[in-house]
Amino acid sequence: MKILYINGFVPNKNAPMAGIFVTKRIQALRKKNITICPYIYGVRYSKPVQQYLSKIRHSEVQAEPVKKQQDVEYCVRMEKMGFLEMATAGFFPGYYERKLARLVQKDIRKEKDIDIVHLHWLWPMGAGVMRSCCKAGIPYVITCHGSDINVTMENPRIRKEMIRILERAASVEFISKALLSKAKSLGYSGKNAVVIYNGIDGDIFGNGVLKEERKSIVIFAGNLIQIKGADRLPEIFQRVYSEYGQAVEFWVIGDGMLRKELERRMKDLPVVFTGQITQGQIAQEFNSASVLVLPSRNEGYPCVIKEAQACGVIPVGCDVGGISEAVGEYGTVVRGAEKGLLQELADVIVDYLKQKRQTDRKKMVEKAREDTWEHMQEYSIENYRKILGERKRIGNRSSI
Incomplete structure (x- = not known):
């Protein structure tokens, strides 16, 4: 063929x-x-x-x-x-x-x-x-x-x-x-x-031993554009920081036209902007993080959800496009009007960080690692x- x-x-x-x-x-x-x-x-x-x-x-x-x-x-x-x-x-x-x-x-x-x-x-x-x-x-x-x-x-x-x-x-x-x-x-x-x-690339994501101990790191990984909801990050991160405290860190992986604006709006928050990095480097960051946030306005089927799950990171996202199909049983999707939506995203993230809300990380990882390319x-x-x-x-x- x-x-x-x-x-x-x-x-x-x-x-x-x-x-x-x-x-x-x-x-x-x-x-x-x-x-x-x-x-x-x-x-x-x-x-x-x-x-x-x-x-x-x-x-x-x-x-x-x-x-x-x-x-x-x-x-x-x-x-x-x-x-x-x-x-x-x-x-x-x-x-x-x-x-x-x-x-x-x-x-x-x-x-x-x-x-x-x-x-x-x-x-x-x-x-x-x-x-x-x-x-x-x-x-x-x-x-x-x-x-x-x-x-x-x-x-x-x-x-x-x-x-x-x-x-x-x-x-x-x-x-x-x-x-x-x-x-x-x-x-x-x-x-x-x-x-x-x-x-997912099984040689890169989730090919090691699952780390049970997780740092209080919230990650966004994607293009810094409106359709991915990157403009929503400052409000979400500010709410998480206010509710959870100084122990939390935020990582923004990716690049795009909104980067300078986001850096300006989040200059007082503990945010690391990595720019474009390799998939291997993304996997390294996932191996220590707790939560992946997807504040998207629309999506097809985000690869990043399965990649994160395979590394033990719990996805929290908006219920648009194929996000709920990718998340499945392991993570949370939310819906609603803009203000209420961003507050709920922040609340869910904080609940996961405080372990008030939990998912079976071991089963999540096993399921995600099955879905190789x-x-x-x-x-x-x-x-x-x-x-x-x-x-x-x-x-x-x-x-x-």
């Missing part, structure tokens, strides 16, 4: 770990002897366009894509986008998608004998994949991760096309039941859907085989 595998998250020098969960899937599939051809497609803006976007839209300067993530080397294909191309795309809908389709078609021919094209992240790359695969007669699979459905698909101008891409796929993988439900509420039938959860990708392989089996049966019937 040979798969052209597309990482739609485009890891770059500013965000080298972007889409790491796609790379983890590739590593797991290769361990199962599946031939994977890893690709990244995207847009490289010209310098004048970057300067324009920086001034008008306050966008960050575009960073160079990363060709290698851990031991997976990607073939990077970036389409040039200058003012002329932007104007053309504005006048001719589908211009950019057709250019992407031609790139994919070329790579399908180059790699030879591709059985399936698998894309992670629906839009806009999905339009190019759909066109190229329909022309080449190759089935395609799309994995939807969160904001591609929760945010992008809410746009009525492109929703119809996004639904068409999903419906024409051989299969659509959703990383949570909640995400599938959201897609259905927007008009997708779900007839070709499967739910396959994210996994290798284990979860067995479901993807089963899905691939089903697609190719059905395709073969249809081919046999048409030849009679």
Whole structure:
């Protein structure tokens, strides 16, 4: 089985770990002897366009894509986008998608004998994949991760096309039941859907002896952006500090546009900002911490929950997206209006720190350590085989 595998998250020098969960899937599939051809497609803006976007839209300067993530080397294909191309795309809908389709078609021919094209992240790359695969007669699979459905698909101008891409796929993988439900509420039938959860790297997270003694450390790990609820951290941390006292520490792992504001707002609290660190370093921090907080406004299925649980850290999060599915029986999810929500998150965290609220850490760790990438990708392989089996049966019937 040979798969052209597309990482739609485009890891770059500013965000080298972007889409790491796609790379983890590739590593797991290769361990199962599946031939994977890893690709990244995207847009490289010209310098004048970057300067324009920086001034008008306050966008960050575009960073160079990363060709290698851990031991997976990607073939990077970036389409040039200058003012002329932007104007053309504005006048001719589908211009950019057709250019992407031609790139994919070329790579399908180059790699030879591709059985399936698998894309992670629906839009806009999905339009190019759909066109190229329909022309080449190759089935395609799309994995939807969160904001591609929760945010992008809410746009009525492109929703119809996004639904068409999903419906024409051989299969659509959703990383949570909640995400599938959201897609259905927007008009997708779900007839070709499967739910396959994210996994964890068992060599990094939870491969040691569980530490029973825990420091009073509360961790946030993720991008410092609004959709992840990073702007809610100062109020939550202040409430925890006021209720629990000076023994508590807060660790903020990750980076993003809100970092400077958060550093300013929490300068009087015992907060450590680590910036972007490796997964191995994250695991080290988890091994001593007590609670992971997820104040997100929306989520697909956060890998960080299972990673934390595998290291003995109890997750406390908002009941949005796939958070409750990831937490399961081991942790707490809360819901409610903004003020009451943040107070309840803080109260639950304090209860865990004071051991007024408890969970069976040993069972939590055992359960989380079962959900490795290798284990979860067995479901993807089963899905691939089903697609190719059905395709073969249809081919046999048409030849009679």
